[in-house]
Amino acid sequence: MPEYNEGAIALMRKFGFSQEVCRRGALERDGRRWDFYVFGLLKDEWQASVTKSRA
Helix, strand or coil, X not given: XXXXXXXXXXXXXXXXXXXXXXXXXXEEECCEEEEXXXXXXXXXXXXXXXXXXXX
């Protein structure tokens, strides 16, 4: 996910995803280098959040 996509990054964090990778300067846009983030969520983490939201 590109660093400049702040709204999507905020949603990923809100829903419990963890930033697992930062590829520094991986993208170029408008003459600038941007980081690219990879987010992940383990099955156990997802199941815990579903159980918690149903309680």
